[in-house]
Amino acid sequence: MKLSTKGQYGVKAMYDLALHYGEDPIPLKKIAERQGISEYYLEQLIGILRREGFVKSMRGSQGGYILADDPSNIMVGDILNILEGPIEISDCIDDREVNECSKVNYCATRLIWVKIKNAIDDVVNSISLQDMVNDYKLLCEKNKDLIKKESE
């Protein structure tokens, strides 16, 4: 059970843009380099994100991409939903079992997939790009302190 790289790459790229929000547009090449992703492949993914309105593009020399909105308004879940498709764990319609409960249109396992889906949604819809940036900066601070102490 695993996520595809689409979602991973998409979140990484968007996070990279979030780190530079408010600055000049970032060309894809830079993002791909920094995040260790194939540039050509990322091109496809960011194309999707652009069409969905999550990033804006500037063509031509000095062009690149910027976030279409404030990082605090973009949730990880938004990105994953678009790149991975909605979480459709099961297309479960199980009605063959004609027994004492025959009238029940019910798949015993369906509830489990629903619970899993909800749990994932809760997580990814609660984390914004800004949260990720904050976490990163916090870690940097801690690290600086650590280096400082080491050199004392």
Added chain:
Amino acid sequence: MKLSTKGQYGVKAMYDLALHYGEDPIPLKKIAERQGISEYYLEQLIGILRREGFVKSMRGSQGGYILADDPSNIMVGDILNILEGPIEISDCIDDREVNECSKVNYCATRLIWVKIKNAIDDVVNSISLQDMVNDYKLLCEKNKDLIKKESE
């Protein structure tokens, strides 16, 4: 983002066995029919579950499968882990970015995949086969009441 059918089929089959726990062994053919799964395909899956000690098999005529343990001791997570493999959402080692935080061995997105994994684990490790059976029986009761009222 979706689960493979392996996990779905496996849970369905185990649930079927749980419904008949304590009775005679159930042949694979019955399970496959009732749950709407290819018998040959299910054969592979249940083979894995047998080797891992989750079900016991009886060969020969009147043979079949039974749960190796009480349904309350078998968690949905156990089944999924074996059939889908552990949840390895990302094999994220991202250390290329040499900037002001260069000493930090840290992947910005890693925390997200960890959180997702934990959320899924929490769900599937909290649901036993017995829970599923209870849910089903509860639903049957409700349904009976409903039919009763309708006929009044």
Added chain:
DNA sequence: ATAATCCCGACTATTTAACTCGGATATTCT
């Protein structure tokens, strides 16, 4: 003996993931 059933390994077809590429279009800089 025979029918039912598990057991095992190999085979195949389909789909998906993960890239790769060629060339068109737009923009800036010199």
Added chain:
DNA sequence: AGAATATCCGAGTTAAATAGTCGGGATTAT
């Protein structure tokens, strides 16, 4: 104007995983 830099678009490729199929052997109740 022209070169360089980028986005934009669609198509092609490769490799792996998924899902399913099959043949035949071993075991056991009737």
